[in-house]
Amino acid sequence: MIQSMTGYGKAVVTYGEKKINVEIKSLNSKALDLSTRIAPLYREKEMEMRQLVAKTLERGKVDFSIWIEKEAGADATPVNCAIVENYYRQIKDLAAKTGIPEPQDWFATLLRMPDVLTKTEQETLSEDEWQAVRVAIDDALCRLTEFRQQEGVALQRKFTEKIDNISALLAEIETYEKQRVEKIRSRIVEGLKSIPEVDYDKNRLEQELIYYIEKLDISEEKQRLANHLKYFRETMEDGHGQGKKLGFIAQEMGREINTTGSKSNNAEMQNLVVKMKDELEQIKEQVLNVL
Template sequence: MTGYGKSIVTYNQKKINVEIKSLNSKTLDLSTRIAPLYREKEMEIRQIVAKQLERGKIDFSIWIEKDDAVDAAPINAALVENYYKQIKAISEKTGIPAPQDWFNTLLRMPDVTTKNDVEKLSIEEWAAASSAIHEAIANLLTFRKQEGAALQKKFTEKVDNIENLLLSIEPFEKSRVEKIRQSIVKGLEQIPSVDYDKNRLEQELIYYIEKLDISEEKQRLTNHLKYFRETMNEDGAVGKKLGFIAQEMGREINTTGSKSNQAEMQNVVVKMKDELEQIKEQVLNAF
């Protein structure tokens, strides 16, 4: 199921940003972009995301924004003074003129503005970052729930439509037995000099009608529709399960169509297939 979540927390004049995006996928496909300071926690981050999101194509990002004043590299005053003394001494000894712009010269010297301290992840900062991760995931799950509620409404509408279409088949189903009988009798009567056993005809007609009977298909489809509704109300990830039920619904609708030898019944089956196809298109979005 698609979703989006973001969180920002502040720690020691830093802004810790976490952003999570999810797209439809049958399995969990997690890609991460992690700020260097937090890379040692990558496995823990992956476990947190996998445990709560379960499946989907997930893009996870965590990065830091710092105040420029805080992040500026310090000037090594002792090194600047040392360079100054060396250059001045060389100038006096060799007669080479001293630079007119001392600051411009000295600040270009090696390591004068190099930031040598290695930043380490503290327990307190990781707690703040972890809080941001959990909040972003919670925001994404809220987004998913909203989308899930809209999907459930759509699914309910489509399932109701299929159920109503299934009921609309009954009048045509009852009348077709007599139509089939009349058609066969009429065909026999058009063949000259043919004498047939009416009892045998009735027996063959019953056998023929039984082959075209859709009672079992209707019952199974009704059960699948009921199960689909029940599954939508279950906790946890139900997208795959809904997909399997939709496949079974499709089998019963297709069999009903193959047994429907009336244009009116076949038209109803086509409408049921259209409703089911819309369910199948959206079921990939179901969590």
């Protein structure tokens, strides 16, 4: 079953007072194009995160984000009480020595002093927290893969419908193909009969007609197109990772359809070829999304 490159996955795990959020979004791309937004605490693990994403997603334009939410008050910067007391004593001593009045609003004055609200501790990433992050990443990747699989089912259903339509149109061409040969022969013969003064060799005319009709023969194109249609179906069943191959097959299908149109020399057949091109164009547009 094929997979789409379009997907979305999000996971949240709780570690202590933290909620660790991982969000991954992907769109189609020829190769893996990974953009990351990582909380500062986890940046030391960026290469490992990239490897995890690359191993699972393989291709696509991927946006990877990880951020932390903390419970209310958990991340509040603590007041350094020792520094506040020190400032308080210094200001009181200074006021007593100089006669300058003490502040009326002590809190407003003290909380504006340097380093009173400075967070001095440095948070470090523990192994337990990293394992919690790994769980969140794996869960988000799993959800995104499920999304891709669901999109892949829809794509495969669409491709099958379009391949069936092209097959039906190809079969319909055969009806007009036999009529076309007779029309070409009749048109040439009638044209010669309309010029009575022209004498021609009927055997030579027959040889030229055979040569001309062989040049317009589309039997090989029809057979190759039928083979490409069959190969496209088989490739879809090979599983994910077939996007580029399906794109190549679609290109080959286009070659045979174009050649059939150039050789058709028949209005009805050309109309069918236009419909086949329309169906194929829709396949080409969607095949870009296949992993």
